[in-house]
Amino acid sequence: MANLVDRNFAGGSIGVATSLIELEQISKQYGRRPVLEDVSFTIEKGTVTALIGRNGSGKSTLLSILAGLVQISSGKLSCKDPNLRIGYAPEMFPGLKLTPEQYLRSMGQISGLAPVLIEQELTTLFQLFKLEHFRKQSMLNFSKGMLQKINLIQSLLGSPSLLLLDEPMSGLDLPSMNKLADLLIVLRNKGTAIVFSVHEPQWIELLADQVHVIHEGKIVKSIQGSEKLNIKPSTYILLSNLSIQKLQQLKEMAGFISINTFKDSCNIERTALTVTSSESDTFLRVILESGGSIQSVEPRGGSHDLEKWMNPRS
Numbered sequence: 274m275a276n277l278v279d280r281n282f283a284g285g286s287i288g289v290a291t292s293l294i295e296l297e298q299i300s301k302q303y304g305r306r307p308v309l310e311d312v313s314f315t316i317e318k319g320t321v322t323a324l325i326g327r328n329g330s331g332k333s334t335l336l337s338i339l340a341g342l343v344q345i346s347s348g349k350l351s352c353k354d355p356n357l358r359i360g361y362a363p364e365m366f367p368g369l370k371l372t373p374e375q376y377l378r379s380m381g382q383i384s385g386l387a388p389v390l391i392e393q394e395l396t397t398l399f400q401l402f403k404l405e406h407f408r409k410q411s412m413l414n415f416s417k418g419m420l421q422k423i424n425l426i427q428s429l430l431g432s433p434s435l436l437l438l439d440e441p442m443s444g445l446d447l448p449s450m451n452k453l454a455d456l457l458i459v460l461r462n463k464g465t466a467i468v469f470s471v472h473e474p475q476w477i478e479l480l481a482d483q484v485h486v487i488h489e490g491k492i493v494k495s496i497q498g499s500e501k502l503n504i505k506p507s508t509y510i511l512l513s514n515l516s517i518q519k520l521q522q523l524k525e526m527a528g529f530i531s532i533n534t535f536k537d538s539c540n541i542e543r544t545a546l547t548v549t550s551s552e553s554d555t556f557l558r559v560i561l562e563s564g565g566s567i568q569s570v571e572p573r574g575g576s577h578d579l580e581k582w583m584n585p586r587s
């Protein structure tokens with residue numbers, strides 16, 4: 274797995290389109306309650322599909338269905354590749370008593386991987402996610418970000434041909450996010466199909482070949498190719514020392530795009546805030562006036578008009 278990637282490859286796809294999975298009007302109900310309705314799309318080899326939508330819109334349910342863990346109530350799900358190997362990183366990963374090594378070796382063995390291959394891959398992946406020094410420690414005291422890295426490593430073992438990631442950037446610090454993004458681009462260019470749920474627009478822009486917007490269990494918009502995305506500049510603000518109430522206030526301000534709290538390498542809690550560039554001055558003023566500290570402010574490429582997409586009635 275290379276660490277260096279030409280980011281300009283993002284947004285393209287390789288070779289002739291080969292379908293791995295086709296969903297035709299699938300629906301899912303829990304009891305009488307519809308959670309997904311008439312969802313249809315195809316997953317092609319060597320492409321990245323982003324699922325976006327508000328909390329509770331059905332993204333995790335759709336990923337669990339693709340992972341084969343949840344049965345559909347109606348419709349048709351066809352797997353076109355009899356040798357399809359699926360890697361799945363669910364949204365929640367519990368802290369276990371086991372060490373990362375014990376857990377990941379067991380997961381590799383359960384998936385039928387040879388012990389030698391498991392060791393090779395673990396060495397590479399522990400290095401990539403900077404977890405070499407933690408491989409023999411109990412995961413009970415791991416931070417959210419460390420657990421997320423273990424969750425991701427588990428999904429990557431055995432070079433899956435379909436990688437399903439439920440909010441993969443959640444809890445990661447910025448360097449780890451960038452490394453993961455680089456790795457996903459490498460895998461995509463090698464032919465892996467990736468489907469991920471995401472809230473942060475910068476990852477959609479960087480990674481996605483197509484985007485499905487889910488609202489109340491239905492796909493309300495599908496966008497193919499980054500050139501059709503509605504782009505506007507965004508600003509990434511790294512900050513600390515704000516109360517939960519103040520962070521909530523930021524979320525409700527015009528121009529808010531996404532927020533992610535994580536612990537940095539010195540175990541200090543930081544918050545990464547992405548906002549539209551046109552509103553960034555207002556956010557900076559509110560953060561400082563509320564007693565927060567600002568560590569960095571960076572312009573980001575384009576972001577998408579997620580609010581508009583995710584709220585089709587507005």
Ligand SMILES: Nc1ncnc2c1ncn2[C@@H]1O[C@H](COP(=O)(O)OP(=O)(O)OP(=O)(O)O)[C@@H](O)[C@H]1O
Nearest residue numbers: 303308326327328329330331332333334335364470
């Ligand atoms: N096992 C379950 N039993 C009953 N209802 C469920 C179950 N799993 C999910 N739901 C409901 O299905 C709906 C969709 O949930 P889902 O987790 O798929 O949404 P999501 O888009 O992934 O949300 P988030 O962004 O918060 O993770 C929610 O209303 C949720 O409460």
